[in-house]
Amino acid sequence: MSQVSNPVKKPLPEPTHWSKPFWDACKKHELHIQKCKDCSKLIMYPKRYCPHCLSENLTWVKSEGKGVIYSYTIVCNNPPTAFLSEVPYVVAVVELDEGVRMATNIVQSDFEDIKCEAPVEVVFEDITDEITLPKFRVLK
């Protein structure tokens, strides 16, 4: 992780006015999911309008932060420049118990415990004053 070996900064999310509540919740170490007040469907990733019914009447619900790994990969070689010093790292798609999926990293876990359908829970990594990334660890 030294600045010398990897001078390229890792890219950070640039929140939009409609995604800002998601990132504000992450700062408080809470995972929030957008929800449509008209059709009641959950929305991931946050959208300007409900992608199901095009309503602009949207709200947020707090996720329990639990789910399973839908798929994963251990990145070993040829990552993007900003991640050259990070290998090996784990990219995954997690399916939350609420039913939506999100891309993330699996951290604080032994590689042999990382499997499709393995149960996971959210953990939060404070990156800057503005950005906290939700990541997941395998539940044993």
Add this chain to the structure above:
Amino acid sequence: MSIKGKVAIVGIGEVPTGRFPERTALEAAVTCCREAILDSGLKKEEIDYIIPTGHLADSRFNTDLIFSRLVEELGMGSHLKGNLQVMSGGASSATMLKTAAGLITSGQARAVLCVHSEKLGTGKSSQEVIDLFATLGIPSEWETPYGMHFSAVAALFTQRYMYETGTTPEQVAAVCVSNRKWAQLNPNAMFRKPLTIEEVLQSKILSTPLHAFESNVLADGAAAFIVTSAERAKEVTDTPVYLLGEGSRVTQYSISQALDMTRFGYEEAGKEAFRSAGLTPQDMDIAEIYDSYPVISLIALESLGFCERGTAGQFVLEGHTSPGGKLPMTTNGGMLSQGHTGAGGGVAILVETVRQLMGKAGERQVPNARFALETATGGTYMDIHVSIFGREPV
């Protein structure tokens, strides 16, 4: 209105795929456009539209394509009605063809020239290409911060597919070997040395379970094809290749939001294509499957009805898709062996489909091929296009 038998491809052109630092993208483009025009039997004055697809390596050249550079290079300024870029990443072959078919069947064009030229092999360093592809179909706010990139995208669906179907690493690697056997017969292919399953599985891991030899390699390349009406096609060539059926689905933008990354949109797109052609998988003599990574070929074989779920890997391992097999697949060697030219990887496969049905595929010609299925897909497998072609307009 059905598209069946209404339009035909009458001319094709292609330059070798690989690393050609001395060959500019412009030279490659005009070379294959000229070849396609000469191949077609049409007068160039009959071509009413040029459709160049997107070029990724150099935005200046892409701007040239958008702003009609080819019109001047090919001397078409006295009569051309439109020059429009159609860009859907790897699916551009299909969206160019659909656009051309629409222009022709609606009477707005007599013939349409579709072209791609790319320089990802020598126009950028390999790390620049990794970084460029890490922006294609990958949300900057939601996935880029986690180190998502193209190998990871492919690894995610490969992992899930192997988990759900029990397909083995050897069976996945067998796709690379099948494609290489075809590439050995293709003078335009980048990789023509024999390849074994062991060599694939011994190559370094990029992102588990994906090996380096299971990844396409970005290359320089160009290809062109000309579409005209079925009526005109019969007059100008003895080897028209008719579009018989089309089906497609666009299911997502990002890989994490794919409804089912072990199927994507193939089943629906395939059913639509077979229904519009009035044909079945059993009628197909060739399956020209878009193969940027090996598991995508297995997903296609299963979801399109050529194999039962979970059996495509063994089907390929047994040699049925290799030269001499019962279902020749991706007969130019595909992106895994001919080389991946961005939006052009699919164009090369479409041109190969036409070449086979024209009977001009040389050493790798599939004997008596009447019907062929061709697929294209872009970005994070966000869109799946299936086309069916035949030597007769039936």
